[in-house]
Amino acid sequence: MIIGVTGTNGAGKGSLVEYLVKEKGFTHYWVRDFLIAEITRRGLEVHRGSMREVANDLREKHGPSYVVEQLYAQAVKDGGDAAIESVRVIGEANFLKEHGALLIAVDADRHLRYERVVQRGSHTDKVDFDTWVMEEEREWHNEAAHDMNVPGVMKMADYTIQNDGTPEELYTKIDAMLATIG
Numbered sequence: 001m002i003i004g005v006t007g008t009n010g011a012g013k014g015s016l017v018e019y020l021v022k023e024k025g026f027t028h029y030w031v032r033d034f035l036i037a038e039i040t041r042r043g044l045e046v047h048r049g050s051m052r053e054v055a056n057d058l059r060e061k062h063g064p065s066y067v068v069e070q071l072y073a074q075a076v077k078d079g080g081d082a083a084i085e086s087v088r089v090i091g092e093a094n095f096l097k098e099h100g101a102l103l104i105a106v107d108a109d110r111h112l113r114y115e116r117v118v119q120r121g122s123h124t125d126k127v128d129f130d131t132w133v134m135e136e137e138r139e140w141h142n143e144a145a146h147d148m149n150v151p152g153v154m155k156m157a158d159y160t161i162q163n164d165g166t167p168e169e170l171y172t173k174i175d176a177m178l179a180t181i182g
């Protein structure tokens with residue numbers, strides 16, 4: 001089974017994937033890692049702006065689902081259950097669904113998500129709340145096929161998990177979702 005994971009920043013996509021990997025034996029393929037490798041190869045600084053710039057460049061040159069296609073191909077080659085994290089473009093979601101993958105969305109309260117983002121402290125998360133909101137909203141409603149449209153992708157999800165609680169509550173929701181998949 002291949003699962004694409006989408007959702008808002010700080011909602012718990014990584015926690016969902018971590019649970020699938022540790023408890024269910026999934027392999028993790030992360031758009032972020034793919035992009036960081038490309039950013040590094042290009043000699044650029046890793047931050048949210050460069051991630052968006054490089055992702056859009058790759059999608060413009062190779063098609064709107066390019067990044068996820070590369071990760072999907074690797075997942076198929078490797079075999080077994082896989083989670084592809086950070087599906088953010090309509091073309092990526094379409095590609096996954098056309099190839100039989102499930103799409104799971106994760107969301108949470110915006111202020112709670114920001115607190116989580118600040119706590120994880122990655123390269124792209126060292127910003128104040130207003131800047132974070134502005135950057136997030138820039139990723140939300142893009143019309144270009146190569147650009148991010150997180151709400152549009154989330155609407156395409158087969159399952160949506162609201163993650164406003166504890167990790168244990170999230171795990172219970174994941175288990176319930178997996179039970180309905182079979």
